[in-house]
Amino acid sequence: MSEFEVKRKDIDDISILYLKGYLDAHTASDFESALDTLVCEERVRIIVNLSELVYISSAGLGVFMGFIEDIRKKNGDIKMAEPSKKVMRVFELLGFQVLYQIFENEQEAVEKYNTSKK
């Protein structure tokens, strides 16, 4: 069974999800639930920290795609931070860097939200 874990940390109105392990068709629903919970709580300024994510397939990519429109309509965003080279290569293959802001470290993503605060 694929090992996968999602942890969450809230900093003011920003929520950070830490993904760990393998994100595939078996584990994508865990990530989907975590994002769903945030949307239900109207916490839509989201950072996904990928530093411990070792693998992603299209099932995982589809979760990002499935939420982004709704979250942006609510004036939120999903920003990504600290992807490994392996994960980043998959994003690049699909042009995800065009659609999502991807930061080398989490703090930069937090600052990006803070500077765009109204």
Place this chain on the structure above:
Amino acid sequence: MTHKVKNYKLKIPSDTENLEIIRKFVAGIARKVGFKNDDIHKIELAVDEACTNVIQHAYKNQKKQSIDIAIKLDFQKFSIVITDKGEGFDFQEIDIPQMDEYLAELRVGGLGIYLMKTLMDEVNYKKTNGKNQVRMVKYLLDKDKKSKNK
């Protein structure tokens, strides 16, 4: 030089929880025959996508069906054949999204076949005697022999 053909097989229930076992099986063989990390990752991702399609679309998430994975190394040609007895589809007719349009429209799903065709050197599909077969090829060294099948 001796021409040695190597064959490897795995038969496994069509359950997404087995994707990890499938990836390990394929990656282990790819490593053993001499692929580097970057290509091993491409092969395991392409096989994951193909098997996910089988589980979710051909077998519609029925976990008691089975998937057959056969790997053959013939000289520099690493072929993976994935066979199922589920509902088939015309692989050639699946629209490969233009990624800029795809992202602009924020469509969900349908990325798997795009990835398979992008990651592997050859991908094709056939249906015979009620079986669906996806065959993917990656060449081990000789990049000149690569022919993109997109």
